[in-house]
Amino acid sequence: MACLSKFFLFFIPLLGFQYLIAQDDLLNVISQDSTQKKEKEYVSATWKSVRLGNTQTTETVKKNHLEYRILHRFGNLANSNLTFNQVAHTFFGLDNASDIRFSFDYGITEKLSVGVGRSRIMELFDFSAKYTVLRQTKDFKMPVTVTIFTTLGYSGVSTSRLYAEVPNKDFDTRESHRLSYFTQALVASKINKRLSVQLMPSWFHRNFIVQQQNPNNKKFDGNNYLILGAAARFKLTDRITVFSDYFYSLHPFYQNHPNRKNPLSMGFEIETGGHVFTLNFANNPAISELNYFTTTQDSWAKSQIKFSFCISRTFSLEKFQKQ
Amino acid sequence: MKKYALVCLTLFFCSCRNDQYVPDVCFEQKVLPILVNKCGTSGCHNNVDLKGGYDFTNYEGVMKAVAPNHSFSSKLWIQIQFGKMPPKGSPQLSDEEKMIVKSWIQFGAKNSKCSAPTVCDTNRTILYGEVNSIFNLNCIGCHNTNNPSGGWDLSNYEGVKSAANSGVLLGSIEWLPGYSKMPKSASKLPNCDISKIKKWINDGMPQ
Numbered sequence: 416m417a418c419l420s421k422f423f424l425f426f427i428p429l430l431g432f433q434y435l436i437a438q439d440d441l442l443n444v445i446s447q448d449s450t451q452k453k454e455k456e457y458v459s460a461t462w463k464s465v466r467l468g469n470t471q472t473t474e475t476v477k478k479n480h481l482e483y484r485i486l487h488r489f490g491n492l493a494n495s496n497l498t499f500n501q502v503a504h505t506f507f508g509l510d511n512a513s514d515i516r517f518s519f520d521y522g523i524t525e526k527l528s529v530g531v532g533r534s535r536i537m538e539l540f541d542f543s544a545k546y547t548v549l550r551q552t553k554d555f556k557m558p559v560t561v562t563i564f565t566t567l568g569y570s571g572v573s574t575s576r577l578y579a580e581v582p583n584k585d586f587d588t589r590e591s592h593r594l595s596y597f598t599q600a601l602v603a604s605k606i607n608k609r610l611s612v613q614l615m616p617s618w619f620h621r622n623f624i625v626q627q628q629n630p631n632n633k634k635f636d637g638n639n640y641l642i643l644g645a646a647a648r649f650k651l652t653d654r655i656t657v658f659s660d661y662f663y664s665l666h667p668f669y670q671n672h673p674n675r676k677n678p679l680s681m682g683f684e685i686e687t688g689g690h691v692f693t694l695n696f697a698n699n700p701a702i703s704e705l706n707y708f709t710t711t712q713d714s715w716a717k718s719q720i721k722f723s724f725c726i727s728r729t730f731s732l733e734k735f736q737k738q
Numbered sequence: 739m740k741k742y743a744l745v746c747l748t749l750f751f752c753s754c755r756n757d758q759y760v761p762d763v764c765f766e767q768k769v770l771p772i773l774v775n776k777c778g779t780s781g782c783h784n785n786v787d788l789k790g791g792y793d794f795t796n797y798e799g800v801m802k803a804v805a806p807n808h809s810f811s812s813k814l815w816i817q818i819q820f821g822k823m824p825p826k827g828s829p830q831l832s833d834e835e836k837m838i839v840k841s842w843i844q845f846g847a848k849n850s851k852c853s854a855p856t857v858c859d860t861n862r863t864i865l866y867g868e869v870n871s872i873f874n875l876n877c878i879g880c881h882n883t884n885n886p887s888g889g890w891d892l893s894n895y896e897g898v899k900s901a902a903n904s905g906v907l908l909g910s911i912e913w914l915p916g917y918s919k920m921p922k923s924a925s926k927l928p929n930c931d932i933s934k935i936k937k938w939i940n941d942g943m944p945q
Contacts, residue, residue: 581759586846587807626760638756
């Protein structure tokens with residue numbers, strides 16, 4: 416319940432924010448109308464799609480549009496713990512699937528979109544919402560675009576797997592133990608035509624954990640993680656961009672842990688008409704943000720890199736709605 | 739639209755929980771020593787003083803303040819969680835101890851016993867850090883710097899050293915005749931712990 420009150424209080428002002436601005440003097444609005452509309456030109460296309468390699472971007476799906484995404488992450492491309500021959504027998508990871516995710520995102524308004532997805536790891540269903548709070552203007556009077564992204568995950572694994580590490584089964588199992596939450600503020604700036612950068616202060620919460628201790632610094636795991644992320648993309652041509660994103664977990668348990676690594680991805684996007692292809696390399700097997708802070712054991716230093724691709728297609732439902 | 743969003747957000751955060759399962763938590767070896775040491779000290783919740791009607795030195799007494807599976811319906815946990823107990827000035831529960839008590843309540847509050855380690859290895863140099871953890875778990879509730887019961891302070895090296903040199907330390911924990919039995923109103927320390935402390939004293943109390 417402590418969570419409820421804290422985060423609810425955090426969200427109410429965000430919801431009301433737009434309406435407070437709108438309560439200006441009517442005459443004021445009329446007199447400024449003609450001049451201000453010309454001045455306020457918003458920056459468009461800070462990013463090519465709603466997602467980079469691992470992170471969300473400040474873009475939302477346009478109004479009355481439906482976006483379908485398939486994301487597939489293969490196995491380890493190389494591994495310093497294995498011989499070349501062993502890696503070659505999995506055809507450099509392409510025979511394995513670390514994670515697969517399907518998702519639909521729908522734009523309710525230009526600023527608000529909702530989505531639903533399914534990932535293989537933890538048999539996770541996720542329900543997300545994304546809302547643009549501030550938009551960057553071309554004159555840099557407002558230098559950043561701010562979007563709030565929040566997602567709720569429901570793990571569909573069997574009860575015996577969920578409580579696999581609890582030997583005494585005689586307790587109240589709870590449906591809410593399957594839930595996890597991830598909320599982040601995406602703060603992005605399109606610095607020029609080619610370069611966009613983004614910062615992502617994030618909060619990750621799990622309702623149920625099996626407590627463990629970091630063998631190196633003796634810190635205990637927690638239900639809540641605070642995470643700081645950063646991302647950038649550089650446009651090579653109009654159709655091809657390179658990007659990278661990185662998340663750093665601030666929780667003390669995570670520091671210097673032998674089996675917890677921070678996710679880093681690098682890759683490029685290719686735009687072909689209605690499709691955007693994303694090809695990227697990452698050390699984390701999981702695709703969903705609800706999974707990758709708990710399952711990333713591989714590291715770039717041991718060349719445990721996974722190749723993944725994403726295909727997205729946007730459908731316009733505008734005509735459909737008019738009929 | 740706004741109302742709908744508010745309802746969604748409320749539902750979203752209502753289901754928020756902070757449950758942790760701590761592996762290998764058993765009542766007799768992990769939970770009871772914490773409660774005896776931090777709550778069952780003299781003048782408080784032991785079988786002599788029964789402050790507030792609670793005796794936290796045995797399972798039946800503890801269960802009067804515990805609702806199995808529900809930490810927030812358990813008076814024991816609520817008092818600890820909101821910092822009301824142990825009272826100000828007495829040694830508080832560490833974060834790890836709080837975690838153990840909460841997890842024990844949430845996952846059944848069973849009267850469980852850990853199987854004792856089969857081998858007790860004392861053929862090695864034992865340092866102060868290891869015996870200090872035994873004192874921290876079992877003794878410092880009464881024998882701390884602020885309130886050294888009987889004049890003995892077992893929360894630091896110098897205090898332990900003087901208790902050991904006078905012979906009171908070993909006499910009390912071994913329940914020898916002529917010494918008061920320690921830990922007070924609780925079961926004897928495990929044999930392995932006693933032999934570890936013995937070995938450490940015989941080795942000249944290395945730090």
